[in-house]
Amino acid sequence: MHTPTVSMIIPTHNRSALLLRHLGALGQQDWPLHDLEVIVVADACTDSTVAQVQAFALTAPFQLHLISHVVRSAATTRQVGAQAARGRVFIFLDDDIAVAPGFVRAHMEAQAPNRVVLGYSRPMLPHRPTWWQRDAHRWWEDMFHGFAQPSHRYSYRDFFSGNASLAAEIFWQVNGFDLTFSGRLEDYELGYRLLKAGATFSFAPAAVGDHHDQTNLAQWQRRIRQEGIADVQIAQRHPELRNYLFDRLYHPALITRFIRLMAFIVPQHGERFERLILIAIDFCERFKLRYRWQKLVAALREYNYFCGIASMLRARDNYKRWIGEAPLRQRLAPDAPQIDLADLPTEPAAEALFAAASTKGAIIALAGVPLLALPPQPGAEPLRVEHVRAAVRAIAQQKYFPALALGMARRHSSLSAQLPEQE
Amino acid sequence: MWMQHSRYKPIAVRELQVTQINQPLTDLADYKQALVVFRHGVAVVGQAWLPVTNGRVTVADLRLVEVRLAAAIWQRTTNESAPPKRSMPTASVVICTRDRPADLARCLPGLAQLADQGHEVLVIDNCPSDDQARNLVARYPQVRYIYEPRPGLNVARNRGLQTAQGEIVAFTDDDAIVDPGWLDALRANFNDPTVALVTGITMPIELETPAQIWFEESNGFQRGFERRVFDVQSLDPVGAGRIGAGVNMAIRRAALQQIGLFDEALDGGTPAMSGGDQEFFYRVIARSYRAVYEPAALVWHRHRREWADLRRCIEGYGVGLFAWWTRAFLVEGDWTVLKNGSMWFVQHHVREAARAILQRPGATPRDLALAELRGALAGPGAYLRARIKAREQTGKG
Numbered sequence: 025m026h027t028p029t030v031s032m033i034i035p036t037h038n039r040s041a042l043l044l045r046h047l048g049a050l051g052q053q054d055w056p057l058h059d060l061e062v063i064v065v066a067d068a069c070t071d072s073t074v075a076q077v078q079a080f081a082l083t084a085p086f087q088l089h090l091i092s093h094v095v096r097s098a099a100t101t102r103q104v105g106a107q108a109a110r111g112r113v114f115i116f117l118d119d120d121i122a123v124a125p126g127f128v129r130a131h132m133e134a135q136a137p138n139r140v141v142l143g144y145s146r147p148m149l150p151h152r153p154t155w156w157q158r159d160a161h162r163w164w165e166d167m168f169h170g171f172a173q174p175s176h177r178y179s180y181r182d183f184f185s186g187n188a189s190l191a192a193e194i195f196w197q198v199n200g201f202d203l204t205f206s207g208r209l210e211d212y213e214l215g216y217r218l219l220k221a222g223a224t225f226s227f228a229p230a231a232v233g234d235h236h237d238q239t240n241l242a243q244w245q246r247r248i249r250q251e252g253i254a255d256v257q258i259a260q261r262h263p264e265l266r267n268y269l270f271d272r273l274y275h276p277a278l279i280t281r282f283i284r285l286m287a288f289i290v291p292q293h294g295e296r297f298e299r300l301i302l303i304a305i306d307f308c309e310r311f312k313l314r315y316r317w318q319k320l321v322a323a324l325r326e327y328n329y330f331c332g333i334a335s336m337l338r339a340r341d342n343y344k345r346w347i348g349e350a351p352l353r354q355r356l357a358p359d360a361p362q363i364d365l366a367d368l369p370t371e372p373a374a375e376a377l378f379a380a381a382s383t384k385g386a387i388i389a390l391a392g393v394p395l396l397a398l399p400p401q402p403g404a405e406p407l408r409v410e411h412v413r414a415a416v417r418a419i420a421q422q423k424y425f426p427a428l429a430l431g432m433a434r435r436h437s438s439l440s441a442q443l444p445e446q447e
Numbered sequence: 448m449w450m451q452h453s454r455y456k457p458i459a460v461r462e463l464q465v466t467q468i469n470q471p472l473t474d475l476a477d478y479k480q481a482l483v484v485f486r487h488g489v490a491v492v493g494q495a496w497l498p499v500t501n502g503r504v505t506v507a508d509l510r511l512v513e514v515r516l517a518a519a520i521w522q523r524t525t526n527e528s529a530p531p532k533r534s535m536p537t538a539s540v541v542i543c544t545r546d547r548p549a550d551l552a553r554c555l556p557g558l559a560q561l562a563d564q565g566h567e568v569l570v571i572d573n574c575p576s577d578d579q580a581r582n583l584v585a586r587y588p589q590v591r592y593i594y595e596p597r598p599g600l601n602v603a604r605n606r607g608l609q610t611a612q613g614e615i616v617a618f619t620d621d622d623a624i625v626d627p628g629w630l631d632a633l634r635a636n637f638n639d640p641t642v643a644l645v646t647g648i649t650m651p652i653e654l655e656t657p658a659q660i661w662f663e664e665s666n667g668f669q670r671g672f673e674r675r676v677f678d679v680q681s682l683d684p685v686g687a688g689r690i691g692a693g694v695n696m697a698i699r700r701a702a703l704q705q706i707g708l709f710d711e712a713l714d715g716g717t718p719a720m721s722g723g724d725q726e727f728f729y730r731v732i733a734r735s736y737r738a739v740y741e742p743a744a745l746v747w748h749r750h751r752r753e754w755a756d757l758r759r760c761i762e763g764y765g766v767g768l769f770a771w772w773t774r775a776f777l778v779e780g781d782w783t784v785l786k787n788g789s790m791w792f793v794q795h796h797v798r799e800a801a802r803a804i805l806q807r808p809g810a811t812p813r814d815l816a817l818a819e820l821r822g823a824l825a826g827p828g829a830y831l832r833a834r835i836k837a838r839e840q841t842g843k844g
Contacts, residue, residue, distance in 0.1 A: 146640075149705060158735035162678075165641045312733075312781040314679060421522065429517045 028061040030128055031111030035065045035101040036119040040073040043119045051085045055128035061087040065105040068094045099201040099210035106200055114195055118186035121145055123233035130230035131189040138223050143187035143231030144168050155309050156241040171227035175414030178225035180403040183215025194223055209254035216403050245328045252332020268402045270347055283323055287330035288340040356397050357384035366391040382406040458482055458654040468509050476502035484650050485516050489628030490743040491648050492519035493672050519672040535634040536614035539567040541607030543600055544621035548579040555587055557625045562589035571607050574598035600715035601723040605708045617697035623746040632744035633697040643702035643736035646691025647744025658757040659750040668692055675740045684732040685787045693724030695746045706730045712833040713771055719833045722767025762818035769826020796820045
């Protein structure tokens with residue numbers, strides 16, 4: 025059999041109808057189908073997935089392999105798929121994404137050595153969406169819209185294994201997914217190691233698929249809990265990310281502190297507490313009390329995130345000690361370089377300058393006038409001049425220019441007061 | 448009373464590119480005052496009411512305004528650059544008209560230009576009493592004429608939304624003239640997929656009568672000179688009127704599935720008199736979409752000339768506002784309307800009426816304040832009547 029260039033890896037769990045529809049649509053790809061293999065990895069499926077995929081494989085216009093196992097882990101399921109894949113490039117795709125005909129070609133055209141291509145999983149609103157689903161929809165669209173801006177600085181948290189492609193070579197170079205991440209965020213963790221290994225991220229809006237996400241608020245809360253667990257795992261595995269991950273947890277309001285305390289000391293009442301808040305959230309949505317609704321959703325998120333952290337760290341003292349070990353807030357290194365936008369050095373020197381700025385942070389100046397400090401951002405791609413320009417533009421718009429305009433206006437009014445009265 | 452004040456002489460309206468600020472404005476012999484609209488490229492960056500002496504506005508006066516323009520100019524130059532034209536969505540332009548041939552004749556040339564650039568332009572003739580509008584449009588073969596027999600501005604708007612082919616549909620009124628850069632400025636903002644609505648800036652064509660001057664001075668359509676993005680986090684949907692007005696707006700058609708069409712029981716031609724645009728904006732925000740106010744998208748509007756028309760219009764604003772709030776409460780089940788609506792009624796309508804009666808400095812003319820208050824009181828009832836009427840009409844149709 026011909027060895028295909030592209031291996032598409034689709035993990036699935038009890039969604040046979042949706043999966044079959046999307047597999048059928050893959051036959052419409054304008055990429056040569058003999059050059060594409062699809063690997064479906066069914067994890068703990070109790071529905072008809074296995075039988076249906078086997079039946080489909082007999083007539084599929086591309087090579088289709090089915091692996092079925094029971095591990096209940098997204099990381100392992102994807103890893104097993106990758107081990108079976110023979111292609112030069114892996115495309116990881118979720119089973120709830122219906123891809124456009126140009127999907128594979130768009131991924132392949134955006135591919136380059138050492139590059140991770142992020143596709144556009146266009147979020148589709150469910151029928152009669154709830155407020156939370158609408159907000160989630162906007163959150164996804166905002167994220168992809170951000171990717172499309174040339175000044176976007178990618179971080180490891182931009183890597184979603186739901187729709188991404190990368191060369192098998194770099195995937196194995198970093199040993200693929202970390203199999204200890206059984207719940208969630210295994211993709212973030214992989215993204216971090218990829219960036220560290222020198223991979224670049226790139227967004228391909230043409231690699232588009234319709235993402236039929238049916239998640240609701242209650243399911244999201246379970247994910248948030250797993251996210252709390254995974255964030256602790258990430259911080260344990262990569263201590264340099266700890267500050268970055270937990271920086272925002274400092275100086276909380278009183279109510280937030282109370283919620284966190286509850287997650288640690290009375291986990292046995294958690295279910296009841298959560299159900300109560302969910303009822304209150306429904307009530308607010310029913311009567312369109314938007315402000316209360318936002319507060320309650322934020323509180324519920326905080327609670328579940330901390331339940332995740334608590335289940336990893338057990339006692340609250342552990343958490344306090346653990347978080348107190350490292351100094352918080354990202355700061356400039358004492359020997360952080362200065363980048364002068366009006367006087368950028370030429371190529372070899374510039375590369376060294378930006379490399380230093382990526383790890384130590386930088387002071388950004390314009391013609392000798394320091395404008396702002398850019399602290400190092402762990403887990404982000406190396407600093408480029410576009411990122412610096414965007415930061416300068418943002419701070420100028422928010423801070424410097426209003427001050428300047430005010431100063432000008434003051435000076436002007438004092439000047440015009442001295443002018444003789446006009447007729 | 449306000450309109451009888453003899454000091455309200457006609458005011459000239461002139462536009463001026465910021466780069467030309469070093470030349471005086473001339474040819475203003477008939478005026479004592481001018482409203483100068485400052486532009487930076489296509490963007491409107493500010494306005495000023497300046498004195499006219501010997502038929503001209505002096506450079507010194509113009510220069511005094513300059514600093515006030517700085518913030519708006521800066522905002523434009525520091526924003527990320529506009530997307531390339533080919534990635535902008537296709538657009539249709541819809542104008543709803545009803546028995547105003549003189550206004551329509553003035554607005555058509557600008558629209559014909561947009562049609563020449565390849566955009567679809569539709570004139571919806573709403574329940575006309577003669578065929579003057581049809582004949583006017585016939586002079587421009589590139590503009591499509593559509594006859595809509597059922598009366599009501601929102602009925603006509605819906606007809607436009609359902610007929611138009613473009614990915615976005617831009618609306619303006621028959622008593623407005625569009626600026627050449629209008630449509631492209633609106634289109635550029637749809638680059639963000641979460642944006643379902645873009646509104647633009649509206650400036651007066653003329654300020655010849657006390658009614659027109661009062662309307663402009665009381666900031667009838669004024670929404671500022673800086674681009675703003677609204678969503679449910681930054682704006683309570685009940686205050687959706689702050690986003691803009693139906694005279695200058697564009698809508699993404701794909702979002703209509705979630706947002707719904709205009710409510711045909713609201714706006715011109717119904718007992719509710721106005722509010723149809725604001726109610727639609729409410730749903731845009733409440734359904735978690737974004738709305739953008741874009742001051743580079745400019746239309747020039749002819750305000751009502753006669754004081755009696757203005758009074759009816761202001762009364763209509765009062766009716767329309769409370770009519771659509773009634774709808775938000777009854778149809779959308781939005782209980783915050785009760786709080787916000789009653790607060791606004793006391794803090795704005797009652798207060799303005801009291802100030803007008805006591806003749807406080809800067810108060811609204813008494814007849815206008817009372818008309819608006821009257822309208823606000825009539826609003827909820829008017830909406831219910833309009834619903835019944837609209838249902839009967841659709842039943843017949």
